[in-house]
Amino acid sequence: MSALFPTYNRLELEIAHGEGTKVTDTNGKTYLDFISGIAVCNLGHRPPSVQKAIEEQLEKVWHVSNLFPVSLQEEVGEQLVTHSCCDAAFFCNSGAEANEAAIKLARKYTGRTKVITFKQSFHGRTFATMSATGQGKIQEGFGPLLQEFVYLPYNDSEALASEINENVAAVMLEVVQGEGGVHAANAEFLQNVQKLCKENGSLFIVDEVQTGIGRTGKPFAYQHYDIEPDVITIAKGLGNGFPVGAMLGKGFLRDTFSVGSHGTTFGGNPLAMAAAKAVLAQIFDEGFLTEVNKKVDYFTEKLAENLQHIEEICEVRGKGFLIGIETSVNQGELLTKLRESGLLALPAGPQVLRLLPPLTVTTEELDEAIEKLEKVFTEMTTTVIQ
Template structure:
């Protein structure tokens, strides 16, 4: 009997080792891992430069607390601000912590409490980040949430304009909703976001926990929509599997996060910073980002072409290596069939298949995944036709 709380519906797979986009279980079965730890292992499993950086730091220093100067924090923060619209960074351990910090910072900096976020969003499972999440299923069973959150539909400009007022501290969004079904923000809505925030003097918070660190083919996904957020939150891909998160904020917010206003015991520890620095030095290379753009466009077009013949497929959507296949039916049996064929994918809601390859995935691996998906959809559709 397991001594673990049953908070996860775990698959019957026990991975033992991995390399790049490959994952091998205890029985020796090899999988193409197009989950990447849920958009975490952007450089794939056991990337040599990340391993080397962490090993070197392991033999120097693990932890001292944020009472001390930590050189790695300054180095990683500098890279993040150079590639974003922010000026200062706060380090923590996860995306939920980064979003919790963003909520606190927005309320403290503006003196206001109302925050507008999007339906189908996902920002974490702490009480604050859960309140920002526009999904009832995440809220159920936990009693009263943090108050003064309003949820509006992605890409509904009128709803956004009606929700934001002089009392609004911030608008908090994902430009591509990951858990919410790989839903993309359009340019019209992005422009409305800028106008509304400027008009009411509220902050724009962009959650890049899943979309950031090269996942969509740019350093951050918001750059593809010409936005300039006041706060950006990142985690997942930042450490390639080592727990680390960060909040990036503009100069005007510096005084609101003065000494004693917020903190994290393990945030920005030397090991996490070693991993993050190695990741950023690789992922933010122009040639790496260009590769993700090109391969992502090819893969999406390939899936559109091959899967369009199946009636159960409604749409293939996404950016870079963040792709969703929207289906007419629930995707659970499709995922099970993919696992049998040696391809790991996951859902984004009951009817969307989510595909998150490592950024280092090869062309041959993408072609193999395309073949498996085509085979699986063919078998699933045939089975459904027989049963009907």
């Protein structure tokens, strides 16, 4: 009998070692890791610069709480606001906490309670972020949710125009719905969201927990679309495996989170900030992101070319290295066979295979992944035909 609550459907393999794009399980089998801790290890496993920064901080101080100034918070905050449209940062421990802070900030600033989100969205599992999530399976069994969340069809400007008014505190969305099937927003829709929010005095919140920190080839995914959200939430890739999240906001929101209005014991602790500082120094480098985009173009073009003969593949979509392959083959069997071939991937809904390689992946590793994907898809579809 396990001493743990059975909240996870865990795989029957345990990772014992990781380096770069490769991980090795306790039986000695090595895999290409195209899960990256669910878009967390954007620099791969144990990147030397991040490991060095954490080791150096371990020799200084681990935790002091936010009763004291933490100069690393100022340094990481400066990196984040310099590379975004925002002006201030609040550090926490996870994406759910970042989104929780954003919801609190929007309600407090506007004095309103209604928040619009979208169907198939995912924003977290606290009561507020679960209530913001537009998926019934996340909410089932927990009784009444936090009130005044409205879920609209994604990419539907008309539905938003008919719902938003002067009673709406915020519109909250993901630029690419990761957990909801790897669906990207279109530019016109996002620009309409921004316009309608401004007209109604509502805040525009972009959840970049999965898409931020270089995952789509820019520091933040919203930067592909000529928009400027009022609030941005991040986590996952920010610490490359060290738990850390942040909420970023424009300057006019700064005084809303005054002393005592919000807080966290562990948020922004020196170890987390040391990790984040090292991560951002590498990922926010223009040359680094240029190379990422070259690899993205290479991978998506070759993926489409090599898989175009598989009739059971309906669509390949996404943004940057957040890629979804919609397929009619059995997803569970597909993921199992990919693991057996040495490639780790994950689902995004019942019919979408999600690929999240580290941004540091090499072209040789991308070729290896494509070879494994093509081989498994071909074997599965040939078996079905026979």
